[in-house]
Amino acid sequence: MIKSRFIGYALVLGIMVSSCGISKKKYLALETEHxxxxxxxxxxxxxxxxxxxxIKSLEDQLEHERKNNAALKEAYARLQGSLDKSIAQNSQGNVNISKLVDEINASNKYIQHLVNTKNKSDSLNMVLTNRLTRSLSREEMKDVDVQVLKGVVYISLSDNMLYKSGSYEISEQAGETLSKIAKIITDYKDYEVLIEGNTDTDPISKPNIRNNWDLSVLRASSVVQALQNNYGVDPKRLTAGxxxxxxxxxxNTTxxxxxxNRRTQIIITPKLDQFMELIDKAPETDSVPSDME
Structure with a gap:
C-alpha cells in the first residue's frame, strides 16, 4: 500500500510540475512527503x-523440537520397556531367592539330622565298647582288642583263644568270652554283625581245607553258628566272611x-538300611535358574 501511494504521489507531482506550474513551496512539501x-x-x-x-527461524526451531520430542518419546518407550523387564526379573529373582533359602534351610535340617544321628551312633558305640570291656576279665582282655574306628566297633579275637590248635572248631575257653559278646550284640538290636576271619601267610595242610581262604571263612562260620546256636543271636543280623x-x-615274617594276623574280627555296624532311609529322606534340590547364576 505504501508503494502504491508513493507511485501515486510521484505521478501527481509530475503532472502538476509539467502542466500547471505548481509553486515551489508546494513542490518542496510534496518532495519531502515523497x-x-x-x-x-x-x-x-x-x-x-x-x-x-x-518466521523461518521459528518454523525451523519448531521442526527441530518436533524431532526432539519424537526422539524423547522413543527413548521413554525404551526406558519403560527396560523398567518393565527389570521389574519382571526382580520379581522372578525374589521367587528364586525365596526358593533357594527354603532349599538351604531344608538341607541344613537334613545335615543336622545326619549329625545328630552320627552323634547318637557314636555315643551308642562308646557305651557298647565300655560295657563290653567292663564285662571282660583281665585275662580275657589279653586276647580281645576292642576299638571304635569311623563309627564302627571292631572286636578282634585272637586265634589262640578262639579255636583248637590248627582247627576251625571253637575251643571251650572261648565260650565264656563269646557269651559276653553275644549279650552286647543282643542288647543292640539296631546293629549288623560281620564275623571276619583272617590268617597268616603259612599254608594250611588239613583234609578238606584247600587254603587260607577256606580256613578264614570256616572259622568265621564257626563263630557265627556259635552266636546263633549257643547264645541266641538272631542269624538275620549275622554275616560270615x-x-x-x-x-x-x-x-608275617615274624x-x-x-x-x-591270625585273628577273627567281630565288626558291629549300624544297619545299612537305616543309612539308606536317611539318604532317601535327603531334600531334593533343583538346579539354580540361569538368572541367578
Missing amino acids: KDLAELYQKGQMDLAESRAK GRGEYNPIAD NAGKTR
Missing part, C-alpha cells in the same frame, strides 16, 4: 524481510606278627 514515504516503504520492506526471517592272609595288620 521522501518520507520512500523511507517508510524501505523500512517496511526491511521489517517484512526481518519478520519472514524470524573270610579274608584269608590278605588283610594283615602286622609283619612269629609275633603272624600271631596278630
Whole structure:
C-alpha cells in the first residue's frame, strides 16, 4: 500500500510540475512527503524481510523440537520397556531367592539330622565298647582288642583263644568270652554283625581245607553258628566272611606278627538300611535358574 501511494504521489507531482506550474513551496512539501514515504516503504520492506526471517527461524526451531520430542518419546518407550523387564526379573529373582533359602534351610535340617544321628551312633558305640570291656576279665582282655574306628566297633579275637590248635572248631575257653559278646550284640538290636576271619601267610595242610581262604571263612562260620546256636543271636543280623592272609595288620615274617594276623574280627555296624532311609529322606534340590547364576 505504501508503494502504491508513493507511485501515486510521484505521478501527481509530475503532472502538476509539467502542466500547471505548481509553486515551489508546494513542490518542496510534496518532495519531502515523497521522501518520507520512500523511507517508510524501505523500512517496511526491511521489517517484512526481518519478520519472514524470524518466521523461518521459528518454523525451523519448531521442526527441530518436533524431532526432539519424537526422539524423547522413543527413548521413554525404551526406558519403560527396560523398567518393565527389570521389574519382571526382580520379581522372578525374589521367587528364586525365596526358593533357594527354603532349599538351604531344608538341607541344613537334613545335615543336622545326619549329625545328630552320627552323634547318637557314636555315643551308642562308646557305651557298647565300655560295657563290653567292663564285662571282660583281665585275662580275657589279653586276647580281645576292642576299638571304635569311623563309627564302627571292631572286636578282634585272637586265634589262640578262639579255636583248637590248627582247627576251625571253637575251643571251650572261648565260650565264656563269646557269651559276653553275644549279650552286647543282643542288647543292640539296631546293629549288623560281620564275623571276619583272617590268617597268616603259612599254608594250611588239613583234609578238606584247600587254603587260607577256606580256613578264614570256616572259622568265621564257626563263630557265627556259635552266636546263633549257643547264645541266641538272631542269624538275620549275622554275616560270615573270610579274608584269608590278605588283610594283615602286622609283619608275617615274624612269629609275633603272624600271631596278630591270625585273628577273627567281630565288626558291629549300624544297619545299612537305616543309612539308606536317611539318604532317601535327603531334600531334593533343583538346579539354580540361569538368572541367578
